[in-house]
Each structure stands twice: as C-alpha cells, then as structure tokens.
Amino acid sequence: MSTGTALSSNRPAVALAALLGGMGVLHFVAPKPFDSIVPKALPGKPRTWTYLSGVAELGCAVAVAAPKTRRLGALASAGLFLAVFPANIKMAADYRDKPLAQRLAVYARLPLQLPLVAWALRVRRSAM
Secondary structure, eight states, X not given: XXXXXXXXXXXXXXXXXXXXHHHHHHHHHSOHHHHTTSOTTSSSOHHHHHHHHHHHHHHHHHHHHSGGGHHHHHHHHHHHHHHTHHHHHHHHHXXXXXXXXXXXXXXXXXXXXXXXXXXXXXXXXXXX
C-alpha cells in the first residue's frame, strides 16, 4: 500500500480520534455545560460524571489513534456515543422553553448520534 493510500484510509480514524480528543479535553477545560446535561437519575455529583465521560472520550481517542487498538477503540467509541445519548435528550428537554434558534441547534444534535455511531463502526471495520 502506498503512503498516500495509507494516509487516506486512516483519515476517518484520525478524524474520529481528533473529535473524541477535543471533546474529552473540553470536559476538563469547560465542564459547566457538560455538568448541566448530566441526567439527575445518575448518582453522585454531575462534575464527577463530566470528568468520567471526559476520561472515556480521551481513552477512546487514544485507542482509535493507535492502529493496534483501533478496532477496540472504535467499538468503545460507538458504545460511548450511545451511552451519552440520554444527556443529549436531557439537554433537548431542558431547552424546550429557549428561543427557537437555540432549540433547533440542540434538537439537531439528537439524530447526529446515529452517524457518529456508524462512523465509529466503519472505523472498526476498516481497522486491521
């Protein structure tokens, strides 16, 4: 396989790792928005869940970035995208009285979880 082919075949994995890594870092540098969408049914403090999900995203990012762990990391990423879906639902419910533009932005996130899961599963299938 040529270098150009190898790079282009890794682009989806690199992009997924970058997305996960960026979001993971945000959980630590700007945790308040994440705290606000932690479902109240979860035990403990929202900040704990914010940090735990940030660690999970960073762990998935590292696993997806490394070719040897990419398959497992991509599968874990798909699971993580599904696991955080209740937070997106909570956020949509919390925004039901906000201005229309804000509601639309938040509501648009809900169906975006499916392409994220599909992306992670495609990265898993294409990993060696």
